[in-house]
Amino acid sequence: MEQVGILLFNDFETLDVYGPVEVFGRFPEHYYLSFYSLAGAVISNRHNVSVNTLPVNERTRPIDILLIPGGIGTRTAINDEALINAIRTTGTNATFILTVCTGAALLAKSGLLDNRRATSNKRAFDWARSSSYKVNWISKARWMQDGRFYTSSGVSAGIDMTLGFIADRHGTAAAEAAAAQIEYLWNPDRTNDPFAD
Amino acid sequence: MEQVGILLFNDFETLDVYGPVEVFGRFPEHYYLSFYSLAGAVISNRHNVSVNTLPVNERTRPIDILLIPGGIGTRTAINDEALINAIRTTGTNATFILTVCTGAALLAKSGLLDNRRATSNKRAFDWARSSSYKVNWISKARWMQDGRFYTSSGVSAGIDMTLGFIADRHGTAAAEAAAAQIEYLWNPDRTNDPFAD
Numbered sequence: 001m002e003q004v005g006i007l008l009f010n011d012f013e014t015l016d017v018y019g020p021v022e023v024f025g026r027f028p029e030h031y032y033l034s035f036y037s038l039a040g041a042v043i044s045n046r047h048n049v050s051v052n053t054l055p056v057n058e059r060t061r062p063i064d065i066l067l068i069p070g071g072i073g074t075r076t077a078i079n080d081e082a083l084i085n086a087i088r089t090t091g092t093n094a095t096f097i098l099t100v101c102t103g104a105a106l107l108a109k110s111g112l113l114d115n116r117r118a119t120s121n122k123r124a125f126d127w128a129r130s131s132s133y134k135v136n137w138i139s140k141a142r143w144m145q146d147g148r149f150y151t152s153s154g155v156s157a158g159i160d161m162t163l164g165f166i167a168d169r170h171g172t173a174a175a176e177a178a179a180a181q182i183e184y185l186w187n188p189d190r191t192n193d194p195f196a197d
Numbered sequence: 198m199e200q201v202g203i204l205l206f207n208d209f210e211t212l213d214v215y216g217p218v219e220v221f222g223r224f225p226e227h228y229y230l231s232f233y234s235l236a237g238a239v240i241s242n243r244h245n246v247s248v249n250t251l252p253v254n255e256r257t258r259p260i261d262i263l264l265i266p267g268g269i270g271t272r273t274a275i276n277d278e279a280l281i282n283a284i285r286t287t288g289t290n291a292t293f294i295l296t297v298c299t300g301a302a303l304l305a306k307s308g309l310l311d312n313r314r315a316t317s318n319k320r321a322f323d324w325a326r327s328s329s330y331k332v333n334w335i336s337k338a339r340w341m342q343d344g345r346f347y348t349s350s351g352v353s354a355g356i357d358m359t360l361g362f363i364a365d366r367h368g369t370a371a372a373e374a375a376a377a378q379i380e381y382l383w384n385p386d387r388t389n390d391p392f393a394d
Binding site: 013014015017018019021022024025028032033034035042046047048049050051052121122123153154155156157159180181182183184185187194195 | 210222229231377378379381384
């Protein structure tokens with residue numbers, strides 16, 4: 001059993017989190033989900049979604065898979081040095097790191113994405129790029145995979161990426177079965193990005 | 198401003214809730230979101246998602262749009278007479294009622310769907326149908342609209358339905374804009390159901 005640790009901050013994007021949660025949640029034999037934040041407080045967003053979180057720096061079990069969402073809150077979070085440090089520390093020890101949307105900018109800021117190929121939201125791409133020029137930003141990709149790093153385009157692309165992650169680890173049939181269960185038309189081709197340009 | 202009241206119960210399906218939340222959340226000029234349950238307690242599910250809810254029978258403002266998710270918890274919830282009564286009372290006074298997945302079975306049980314055309318999850322369709330034979334169940338539909346009732350197929354169909362609801366009320370361009378913002382390929386045709394049969 002691997003822990004999927006989701007690192008939240010205020011004004012995260014709702015579906016960036018709960019799309020991947022729905023997919024990982026379909027594989028309870030492999031994954032369990034935990035919700036973290038820097039302070040371990042209640043985290044909320046503009047959709048009136050609030051989440052009780054655990055303090056990430058006091059985690060009692062290693063985060064095997066770190067998931068970082070995007071959202072308008074990234075504009076503030078990127079200047080939160082303690083949060084970026086927590087991403088660096090947690091991410092260094094994680095087996096895999098997944099980002100959705102502008103979550104890639106936070107990961108880039110930590111330095112862990114240096115010299116990696118990565119993507120982000122197409123509507124905030126210039127902003128994401130500005131978070132680090134050491135990243136090889138790919139502007140046309142539904143999601144990117146480079147080593148242990150998976151980065152997706154905006155919001156619902158996180159569902160496609162997580163299904164792709166499942167396919168990489170557990171086979172395409174497993175991903176296809178999960179997609180069918182949630183009646184979702186999975187885009188399995190990470191180079192097929194209908195929202196580029 | 199209309200209140201979208203989401204009625205939760207334990208073991209609701211994650212994306213049934215947060216897909217529509219992401220769409221409604223894109224229209225803060227029209228909608229605000231509230232999370233309810235029968236007891237007003239913390240509601241959780243098998244994905245380790247927990248939600249602080251308000252008690253639905255003590256609501257202080259009318260629920261204009263009632264949203265009922267599905268999930269494995271519906272199998273228990275359908276026998277909870279107090280919950281079904283709350284659906285009947287709240288739904289009677291709501292302007293619109295939306296269900297995702299097997300949420301339709303709970304609404305059907307309340308009697309409010311009698312003689313209406315409705316759909317549900319394609320993998321639990323027989324169970325949904327058994328909740329009430331007074332409903333005109335439609336087995337091939339991404340979502341159905343009959344008067345003030347919107348019912349969708351499984352899980353991610355709730356996103357398509359909510360975008361359809363937005364289109365009906367605010368125009369297709371508004372729905373298309375929201376879909377583009379979340380980089381989601383909206384299926385705008387409710388008769389196009391790739392998961393029927």
